[in-house]
Amino acid sequence: MSAATNHAATASAPAHGGRASRPQRLRDGAAAPLLAALGLAAFWLFPDDLGLMTRILTAALYVLSLDLVLGYAGIATLGQAAMFGTGAYAAGIAAVHLVADPLVLLAVGGVAGGLIALATGTLILRGRGLTLLMLTIAVAQIVQEVANKARDLTGGSDGLSGIDPGPLLGLFRFDMYGRTSYLFALAVLLAGFLVARRIVRSPFGLACRGVREDPVRVAALGGSPKRLLVAMYAVAGVFAGVAGALSAVTSGIVGLDSLGFSWSAEALVMLVLGGTGRLWGAILGTVAFMTVHHLLAATDPFHWMLFIGLFLMGTVLFLPGGLASLADRFTRGDRP
Numbered sequence: 183m184s185a186a187t188n189h190a191a192t193a194s195a196p197a198h199g200g201r202a203s204r205p206q207r208l209r210d211g212a213a214a215p216l217l218a219a220l221g222l223a224a225f226w227l228f229p230d231d232l233g234l235m236t237r238i239l240t241a242a243l244y245v246l247s248l249d250l251v252l253g254y255a256g257i258a259t260l261g262q263a264a265m266f267g268t269g270a271y272a273a274g275i276a277a278v279h280l281v282a283d284p285l286v287l288l289a290v291g292g293v294a295g296g297l298i299a300l301a302t303g304t305l306i307l308r309g310r311g312l313t314l315l316m317l318t319i320a321v322a323q324i325v326q327e328v329a330n331k332a333r334d335l336t337g338g339s340d341g342l343s344g345i346d347p348g349p350l351l352g353l354f355r356f357d358m359y360g361r362t363s364y365l366f367a368l369a370v371l372l373a374g375f376l377v378a379r380r381i382v383r384s385p386f387g388l389a390c391r392g393v394r395e396d397p398v399r400v401a402a403l404g405g406s407p408k409r410l411l412v413a414m415y416a417v418a419g420v421f422a423g424v425a426g427a428l429s430a431v432t433s434g435i436v437g438l439d440s441l442g443f444s445w446s447a448e449a450l451v452m453l454v455l456g457g458t459g460r461l462w463g464a465i466l467g468t469v470a471f472m473t474v475h476h477l478l479a480a481t482d483p484f485h486w487m488l489f490i491g492l493f494l495m496g497t498v499l500f501l502p503g504g505l506a507s508l509a510d511r512f513t514r515g516d517r518p
Contacts, residue, residue, distance in 0.1 A: 213462040214376055221368040225361075232360035234476060239367040240429045242468040243374050245452045246461060247421035252450075253459035254382050255414040256394030257307070260446045261318030262422055264302070264325045267441030269295035269423025274342045274430040275335055282348035284356075284366065288427045295423015296416050298325065303415035307408060319443065326441035341437035345430055356432070363432035370428055371465070374421060378461050381417060390414045455497055457504025466505050 224235055244266050251257045269291030276290045306317035329336045336342050349355045354362045381387050390410050392400045397407040430436050439445060448471075456467020474493055478486035501507050 213465075214372060214379075217375065217462070217465065218368070218372055221372075225364060225368075229359075232364045234472075236360055236364045236367045236432050237429075238469055238472045239364070239371045240425055240432065241449075241452070241472060242465045243371050243428065244422055244425035245449050245456075245464040245468045246371075246374060246378055247418045247425060248449045248453050249458060249461060249464040250378060250382070250418040250421065251415060252453065253464075254387060254394065255390045255411055255418075257411060257415060258311070258315050259318040260315055260443065260450065261320075261322035262418075262449050263441050263443070263445040264318075264322040265295040265299050265419040265422035266426040266429075266445065267322075267329065267436075267438075268298045268325060269426030270430045270436045270440045271329055271336055271342060271426075272423070273427035274345045274436040277345045277347055277430065278342070282346065284347045284350050284431050287347060287431055288370065288424050291427020291430070292420045292424040295426060296420035299419020299422070300412065300416040303412045303419075307411050307415065319446075322441060322443060322446060326438055329441055330438055336436075339438060341435055342430075343435045345434045345436070347431045360432075367428055367432055370424065374424065375461060375465070378421065382461065386410070386413070451494065455494065455504055457506030460504070460506045463504050463506030470505055 221239070225232070228235065244262070247265070248259070248262045251259055251262070272294035273287040273291040277287055281287065281290075302321045306314060306321060309317050330338050332338075333340075347356055350362060350366055354366075356362045382391075389400065389405060390413075393405075393407045393410050400407050400410070426436075426440060429440065452467040452471045453464050454467070455471055456465065457463030475486070475490060478489045482489070497505065
């Protein structure tokens, strides 16, 4: 399959290369150092909001996983929460009954998310379009119901609590102020971004983009579009599972809402807001959405949804490529 993947990657390269390739590489290369600098600056500037910012970083990794599926493989899904919640519950159960090491818990969550994605992706990726979309919703609903019924392990509707991770690297305890949680989440997000960037630039990632653009051509070159999509779906499941585990470790609780439809829908909104097919756009959209959400909900607890809707409408109408398209315009020298 590797030779076919290389052929498919070569075939898809011109569609993503050309004049825009070098500015795109420059922006991507600057994204990780910029994210690290801004994250550390926020740590010192907003010490009272570390809990909120930790949730934002966790959500950003989750939306990043959706970008791998939708932005780079073209798989429309409203069930990404199935992998996130599975990873969160797996890490939470492991923390309560088995291990306490935070890094091991992330690995447990990633494996759980990847396995559920691999198992379900093999079945649901037979469908296309609206059928596929409905199947992803069905998978998330089934997983949520299973978690609700297995209350001896998951706590059911009361949620899974009592998650008490041990010190990070045996040195840094998770304190009540959220300092360790925030820095841990920032490090995990940075690592996830770098790994995801390596994946989408690899022959495998280029082949998946080729399937998104022209699956018939990829098949004619000897590749297997379905296998490529299932593989990317599983990879994204690992990222979502790690994000879920990170949420469990840093918050100490896992609820059924981590598997809910609204969490999948919000992830899609944040991705579209930031810009699909741009890994750093997923992070930008998450930060913008959750920050605006927090500020508006605190200012007007009764009508904040109206302002969120207007904000999203304005972004979609005037920035159809998402907030990340502003960087594209500045790079090309266009007016914003």
